[in-house]
Amino acid sequence: MAARKLTQQQQRRANDTQSRRRDRATQSAAQAGELLDGAELGPEQPGTVVARFGAAVEVEGGDGLAHYCFQRQNLPGLVTGDQVTWRLAPDGRGVVVALTPRRTELTRPTRSRPRAIAANIDQLLIVFAPEPAPEPDLIDRYLVSAGIAGMDAKLLLNKSDLLDETQTSWFDQLLELYRGIGYDCLQLSVRQRIGIEQMRKLCEGQTSIVVGQSGVGKSSLISALEPNLPVAVGAISEVTGFGRHTTSTPRLYHLVSGGDLIDSPGVRRFGLHVTDPALIGPQFPELAPYLGRCRFRDCSHGKEPDCALLQAVDQGAVDPRRLQSYLQMVADAEESRANAR
Numbered sequence: 001m002a003a004r005k006l007t008q009q010q011q012r013r014a015n016d017t018q019s020r021r022r023d024r025a026t027q028s029a030a031q032a033g034e035l036l037d038g039a040e041l042g043p044e045q046p047g048t049v050v051a052r053f054g055a056a057v058e059v060e061g062g063d064g065l066a067h068y069c070f071q072r073q074n075l076p077g078l079v080t081g082d083q084v085t086w087r088l089a090p091d092g093r094g095v096v097v098a099l100t101p102r103r104t105e106l107t108r109p110t111r112s113r114p115r116a117i118a119a120n121i122d123q124l125l126i127v128f129a130p131e132p133a134p135e136p137d138l139i140d141r142y143l144v145s146a147g148i149a150g151m152d153a154k155l156l157l158n159k160s161d162l163l164d165e166t167q168t169s170w171f172d173q174l175l176e177l178y179r180g181i182g183y184d185c186l187q188l189s190v191r192q193r194i195g196i197e198q199m200r201k202l203c204e205g206q207t208s209i210v211v212g213q214s215g216v217g218k219s220s221l222i223s224a225l226e227p228n229l230p231v232a233v234g235a236i237s238e239v240t241g242f243g244r245h246t247t248s249t250p251r252l253y254h255l256v257s258g259g260d261l262i263d264s265p266g267v268r269r270f271g272l273h274v275t276d277p278a279l280i281g282p283q284f285p286e287l288a289p290y291l292g293r294c295r296f297r298d299c300s301h302g303k304e305p306d307c308a309l310l311q312a313v314d315q316g317a318v319d320p321r322r323l324q325s326y327l328q329m330v331a332d333a334e335e336s337r338a339n340a341r
């Protein structure tokens, strides 16, 4: 695939820079909030954060209109999907004064702590495509992350119009694997308008977020569902090799057919921040019959005799790549736990 993988250290550094920026932004937003507070503010009213722009958030009020709001200093950094209480200022802007506890939270790790990306999400729609080439590990990390956070997850293969014969069988196997594990999978093409109505059904009555690599067509899918929405769609850039990120901040859209759908910026990597390795196993349902069944209690599932997991792979009951994914995530969690001490 085109995108270059960042080393863990590079990734951490990038995340930390973003955290610092966001901390500064939160601070200046808070100051602006105090300013706004001095004015005559309207009564408290409920609202939804539909987007965040550094210092400010866009809150949709009961009037259905978007208001540029600052947040009170005592609140945590607000994210798209947050339910809030806010007050209108005379100039049409507003101040968020309270945050309703989040039902669910999609987070990404930073060195200090996981940071929320979006909130109150029911399901993760993991989008991938023949172009840019998928990273199955990314899919697995999203699945584990969703499962631990109490969200459903579904797999969406977009751009199926681009599949050639060899790719078709590779992707068929991939979808068959995940369907076998119990995940809903959908094959789509925005270009040929395949699967769009099924996706609409999937979104009804749910708050969903589309996630995945840059350029797989997350925004295009939202546009296909709601052609009248001003969703930015881009082309993949070969210049940087990183792909161009067209969507820069998560934004929540209402679907006329019911349900809310959050567009999110593409990722190169999706790190997990799990400090309890025991949380990983239950997120690999196909491993359940074999976990804890190895001859040695401390089996590394490498080359020990009578390893139940390796036997399951030999028998074709477990996909070898999924086992690798599992082992990698457990190792990462053990490392995170050691670092957290």
Ligand SMILES: Nc1nc2c(ncn2[C@@H]2O[C@H](COP(=O)(O)OP(=O)(O)OP(=O)(O)O)[C@@H](O)[C@H]2O)c(=O)[nH]1
Binding pocket: 158, 159, 160, 161, 162, 188, 189, 190, 191, 192, 212, 213, 214, 215, 216, 217, 218, 219, 220, 221, 232, 233, 234, 235, 236, 244, 245, 246, 247, 248, 264, 265, 266, 267
């Ligand atoms: N051939 C084909 N191209 C598609 C399809 N869906 C989207 N595209 C194209 O893929 C490119 C990227 O689409 P976007 O919707 O911007 O992708 P994205 O996932 O939102 O990307 P980021 O916002 O950067 O994360 C655009 O040029 C789209 O026209 C499809 O079904 N088939």
Ligand SMILES: [Mg+2]
Binding pocket: 218, 219, 220, 232, 233, 246, 247, 263, 264, 265, 266
């Ligand atoms: Mg996009």
Ligand SMILES: [Zn+2]
Binding pocket: 294, 299, 300, 301, 302, 304, 306, 307, 308, 309, 310
């Ligand atoms: Zn073993």
